[in-house]
Amino acid sequence: MKTASNRARLKTGIWLWAGLVWLCLSVGAEIVFDNTFLDVDNMFYPFSQEFGDEINLGGTARTITRLQIEYFGEFNPTGAESARVRIYDNDGAGDNEYGQFEAPGTMLYESDLMPIAPGFNALTLRDISVTVSNNFTYTVKFNGLSGSYSNRAGLVFYDPPTVGFSYDDFWQKTSSGWLPYNFEGRPKSNFAIRVVATPDPLAALTLLANYTNGLPCLRITGPTYSNCVLEASTDQVHWSVLHYFFLMGDPIDFVDNQAAGSPPRFYRVRLLDQPEILAGTSQRLPSGEFRMQLFGPPGRAFVVEASRDMHNWFPNQTNFFVTAEAVFSDTNAVSFGRRFYRAAFAPDPPVQMISITPVASGLKMLLLAGPSGRDCVIESSDHMADWTPISTNTFSFTGSDIRYLDLSDPPSGRQFYRARLLP
Numbered sequence: 001m002k003t004a005s006n007r008a009r010l011k012t013g014i015w016l017w018a019g020l021v022w023l024c025l026s027v028g029a030e031i032v033f034d035n036t037f038l039d040v041d042n043m044f045y046p047f048s049q050e051f052g053d054e055i056n057l058g059g060t061a062r063t064i065t066r067l068q069i070e071y072f073g074e075f076n077p078t079g080a081e082s083a084r085v086r087i088y089d090n091d092g093a094g095d096n097e098y099g100q101f102e103a104p105g106t107m108l109y110e111s112d113l114m115p116i117a118p119g120f121n122a123l124t125l126r127d128i129s130v131t132v133s134n135n136f137t138y139t140v141k142f143n144g145l146s147g148s149y150s151n152r153a154g155l156v157f158y159d160p161p162t163v164g165f166s167y168d169d170f171w172q173k174t175s176s177g178w179l180p181y182n183f184e185g186r187p188k189s190n191f192a193i194r195v196v197a198t199p200d201p202l203a204a205l206t207l208l209a210n211y212t213n214g215l216p217c218l219r220i221t222g223p224t225y226s227n228c229v230l231e232a233s234t235d236q237v238h239w240s241v242l243h244y245f246f247l248m249g250d251p252i253d254f255v256d257n258q259a260a261g262s263p264p265r266f267y268r269v270r271l272l273d274q275p276e277i278l279a280g281t282s283q284r285l286p287s288g289e290f291r292m293q294l295f296g297p298p299g300r301a302f303v304v305e306a307s308r309d310m311h312n313w314f315p316n317q318t319n320f321f322v323t324a325e326a327v328f329s330d331t332n333a334v335s336f337g338r339r340f341y342r343a344a345f346a347p348d349p350p351v352q353m354i355s356i357t358p359v360a361s362g363l364k365m366l367l368l369a370g371p372s373g374r375d376c377v378i379e380s381s382d383h384m385a386d387w388t389p390i391s392t393n394t395f396s397f398t399g400s401d402i403r404y405l406d407l408s409d410p411p412s413g414r415q416f417y418r419a420r421l422l423p
Contacts (some may be wrong), residue, residue, distance in 0.1 A: 004157060024097045029065055030223045032057040035068065035372060036397040037298060037322045038090035039156060040187040042120075044072035046154035048147030050173040051181075052139030053155075053191050054090060054104075057132070058164040058249045059224045061197035064109075066129040068373065069140060070156040070192030070397050073118040077405050079358045080144040082113040083123055083153070087130055088137045092178065103178040104137040104171055113143065115366070116153060117403035122394035124375070137171055138193065156398060158192035160300060163224055163249055164322045166190045192397055194373065203228060205269045208253065216256050220269055225297045226273040232256065234263045242267075244296040246278045248324045277302055277343045280325075288334025294326045294343055299373050301346035304328050310340050318346055331336040351376055351419045354401070364406045368419050372400040375422040380406070384416050392422070 027176050033055050056240040067085070075081060092105025109130045112124055112216075123140070142153040170189045180188040203222035209322055211217055222228055226247050231239040245252055280293030296302060298321045306316040319326060333339055354367040370376055379387040393402045406417075 001005070017386050028090075029196045029198045030059045030061040030200050031194065031225060032059040032061055032197045033161065033162055033193065034259045034298065035158045035164075035166070035190055036068070036192050036194045037158070037162055038160065039158050039192065039398050042398065043157045043187055045156040045157065045191075046074070046147065046152040047172065048152070049144070049314070050068075050086070050139050050141040050144070051155075051171060052086075052137055053166055053170040053189070054135060054137040054192070055161075055166045055193070055195070056135040056164055057195065057197075059197070061199055062132055062134075064132060064195060064197045065104070065128060066194075066196035067125040067128070067138065068170070068394055068397075069123045069124060069138070070120065071116065071140065071142075071153055072120050072398075073116050073153040073403075074149075075118055075145055075151045075153065076360070077118060077363070077365060078144075079115075079363055079405060079407050081116050081153070082143045083116050084113055084141045084143065084195045085109075085111040085123060085125060086139045086141075087132070089133065090135060101180065104139070108132065115405060116142065117405050119403050120156065120396040120398040120401070121403055122373075122396055124392075124394040126375075126392070132197075139171065139173070147204065155191040157187045157190065158397075159188045159190045161190065161264040164195075194397075203269055203271050205267060206228075207267075215259050216267075218254045218256065218267060220245055220247070220252045220254060222247045222269075222271060224338075225275075227274075227276045227278070228269050229272060230254060230267065230269050232258070233266045233268075233305050236266050239268070244276070244278055246276075246324065247319055248295075264345070275300070275345075277345065277372065279343070284333065287331075290330045290333035290339070290341075292328045292341065294321075294328055295324055296321045296326070296345075298323055299371070301371075302326075302343055304341055304344045306330065307340045307342075308336060308338065313342065317340070320346075321378035348374070348421060351421055353417065355418060356417065359405070364415070366402070366404045366406065366417060368395075368402040368404070369400060369417075370395045370402070370421065372397050376402060377422060378402075378417060378419050379403055381416045381418075382414065387418065 087109040088104035089106040090102045116345035169180045200223050206219040208217040230242045233239045275297050277296045282292040301320040302317050303318045305313040307313045332414045348371045351370040357365045359365050381387045
């Protein structure tokens with residue numbers, strides 16, 4: 001029997017016994033589509049009309065709150081260049097020589113005109129609320145450009161997505177309506193985009209009917225790119241850790257081998273407040289090289305340290321998670337009788353103001369470098385005492401930089417700038 005006092009503690013996790021499932025509400029947002037880690041040779045597709053891609057979401061959250069799109073601008077800025085982003089439901093009708101299809105139909109969202117800049121940059125929609133189904137089409141229309149060489153902009157090819165999936169085609173709006181288009185796989189017709197949605201899904205624990213050798217098999221689900229811990233108890237008072245997991249979108253099935261000969265057991269799963277790096281399988285190759293799987297949130301930098309005595313540690317390798325899985329390799333392990341390893345997140349690289357360049361009409365182009373995909377607030381001041389936020393931008397996924405064109409009226413005196421990362 002579950003008592004009232006037991007129910008009060010359900011806020012901290014999921015409890016399961018005799019096939020019952022208990023859920024824990026989680027807060028925040030979930031990445032439901034992510035194609036921002038593997039670019040296709042820095043290629044982009046310039047097009048002067050409205051175009052975009054149909055994407056199929058992973059996860060379960062379906063109210064979009066944030067959308068980031070990578071583009072490349074090839075032009076000399078004048079301040080008149082812009083882009084508009086739209087989101088469509090795929091409930092329209094269309095047909096061509098290949099048959100009928102569901103084209104972009106009902107427009108669910110339309111952004112204001114957003115200024116664009118040369119080079120690799122990110123268009124970011126923040127704090128929106130757009131409810132979609134399992135798939136939708138996003139589009140971009142670039143404005144203020146002729147579309148000719150040296151005066152154009154386009155979306156950047158990336159593939160494959162690490163969350164969700166997309167077919168090898170995209171939509172172009174023509175005088176006769178929406179038409180699908182592709183390059184026959186050279187390159188694959190997917191563009192760089194990341195979609196974040198709410199509500200963050202519930203963490204869930206289910207006791208599967210099919211036991212393995214009489215042992216309970218548990219299924220764990222939860223938000224994409226989150227850490228959780230599975231715990232067991234025989235009295236619901238004293239809990240022991242069974243396993244830590246890093247959730248990557250698909251359910252995880254876990255067999256409790258410790259249940260053999262044990263009294264009836266209760267289970268719960270808790271989401272961890274902060275992400276952690278988890279180690280997977282490891283092996284030593286015949287050459288003496290040591291390899292180890294690591295799991296963590298994509299885009300985060302990490303450092304692996306090595307030690308011979310677990311007291312004195314030194315950095316062995318610094319890298320970052322391109323996807324949720326990374327492989328650490330130590331070719332020098334053969335020189336040591338034994339070696340221990342540990343991994344931790346590395347600090348975010350600092351925001352750097354690379355240059356401030358005068359452009360047309362007395363405007364200034366700022367070039368900043370920082371961690372890809374992260375938001376940055378740019379501030380200005382004419383005397384370095386009082387600072388005014390003038391823009392929030394996102395560091396490019398491709399070049400890890402921001403190009404920002406200050407469109408404010410040029411001050412009569414000197415103008416200073418600074419930038420800071422947002423959490």
